Amino acid sequence: MHKTPSSSYLGPGGLDLSKSFFTPIAGVEPPSPTKRRTKITVVGVGNVGMAIAQTILTQDLADELVLVDANSEKLRGEMLDLQHAAAFLPRTKIHAAVDYDATAHSDLCIITAGARQKPGESRLDLLQRNVSIFKKIVPPLAAYSPETIILVVSNPVDVLTYAAWRFSRFPANRVIGSGTNLDSSRFRFLIADHLDVNAQDVQAYIVGEHGDSSVALWSSISVGGVPILSFLQRQQITYEKKTLENIHREVVESAYEVIRLKGYTSWAIGYSVASLARSLLRDQRRIHPVSVLVNGVQGIDCGNVFLSLPAMLGRGGVMGITNVHLSEEEAEKLKKSAKTLLEVQEKLDYLLG
């Protein structure tokens, strides 16, 4: 991809300083193909895509950032708005394109494209619109970056991750959905806020569907290493099951609440996905609850379905699913979640062929 000049007046035909400004060292060889730079593609430059792109930029996670969308004016505007911050950021090459050739050799492709969830609309209602969009996006992404990791963010994320897996024909370790990574962060925020402690000291997972049928793993919550449920028992603090369900429901509702109040969510999902990008590209081997292929895991054997479980992520994508202990009730809920998603996927088989 040749360099497009940013100024009309600096360069050939205008004021050209570039040829004489720097003198190359004699005998220089061109950069070898192994001296690769980290390249991230973000598909979709709406509020979510841009919050992700901008957080990745601020956190210095990529050498090259490619923005892809169908709307070329919006694309160019967003690209310029990021480029103009060059004096305040580490140097990152930022490109914008409607065509997929610009995305070639990406290390990570983040897909946020798709119709936005309307207030009151459930995530499953979006489905058919978004699967058709993915049918146009995923095959060229996969063709231009056959080694890449695909990270799906668009909703409903679990089914769309399944769709991306089918369309890309990638091995399952390289197709991940952002899943319940954000739900879990919201959960951790509520508990941390109650205890007035840092959210990073709260281990708490919400798993299953990123949506109404998600499962809060109460039996696995710990703060500073102290398991919560046994703490409550030791301190003889009684609680009703209903209270736990209400707290979980608060987490699920909070996404809808933000959408109702400000029209959409952006910042939190931006940080959530940037966190996943960092774990993947920097081989951090960190555990995140993300949407992965769970056939045969935790007693789920109903078929190929993607839903969130705590998984270790690194440069190879999903390095493994954590063998977290589930209570009988939690395991049952998870199986139910899987069944719901499978039913929905079956309705789409005609689109995925």
Next chain:
Amino acid sequence: MHRIPSSSYLGPGGLDFSKSFFTPINGSDSPSRSKHNTKITVVGVGNVGMAISQIILTQDLTDELILLGVNPDKLRGEMLDLQHASAFLPRTKIRASVDYDATADSDLCIITAGARLKSDESRLDLLHRNVAVYKKIVPQLAAYSPEAILLVVSNPVDVLSYVAWKLSGFPVNRVIGAGTNLDSSRFRFLIADHLEVNAHDVQAYIVGEHGDSSVALWSSISVAGVPILRFLHQNQIACEKKTLENIHKEVVQSAYEVRRLKGCTSWAIGYSVASLARTLLRDQRQIHPVSILVDGLYGIEGGQVFLSLPAMLGRNGVLGITNVSLSDEETQQLRNSAKTLLEAQAQVKNFIN
């Protein structure tokens, strides 16, 4: 300000395990007043205010962030969207309010409130609308945080910095406008992109009005310490004055272009203001072209006016104005810029009292 619980079901009346979870050490005293947390208030939660807030958060510049606005739903939605990212960020207290008591004892107050610049509308056209808005905002901010630094971002930024100064009664070192900090970044980006060098190695200032009559200090541009005009001369690279004017015009136009393409500008101004916030709060003593009171400098006569010049910033605000040497022509252009601004200021003088 008492703590508001984030969950309805965690805390008194619900599941409350906060009292027994952590045991305080016997004989602890309460935090002394001198153990001050850094507190930033951002007034206005539109695209600009939120981009600034989110970048400040990502760059870990503050312990406490207050969002102030007029729309309680939008305020709450934005606050929640940031709080939900707690698991991915250092712990920052984030609050949102329509009332100014929440802003008390801020170290830095960033004002982005005001009507948005429409496509093709010049910044001066916004003026009257925004002076009325500032009359409501600034006196209260100043009353609750008499030691704060005020950083004005709303457009037209130079005149509004003057207005904020008058309305606050603050000493001049503590009232600053975002000015041409971003224009200069755009300028540096174009030059850096042409030379394919890091923008941090390009020293280039645009000064004067943040707007159509800004002045590009060509005589002061250097790359890696090499002054550009002298370089051109030494290498016998011919350069027409018109070309230099065109490059400058490109910079001024690029703001309008982004607005036309994506509807607003947000990221670049966000990074620009976060950069100023860092320099101020961390006492970095870095030089930024920002809007400050210039009275009698460079032969600017006719009264007190705010316009951008390279100024050293630190914990006490404006520590000094750089004595940059201007060519005769640049001095004249600066005086013209000042004249434009003085005329605009004259129009609002009566309005302020």
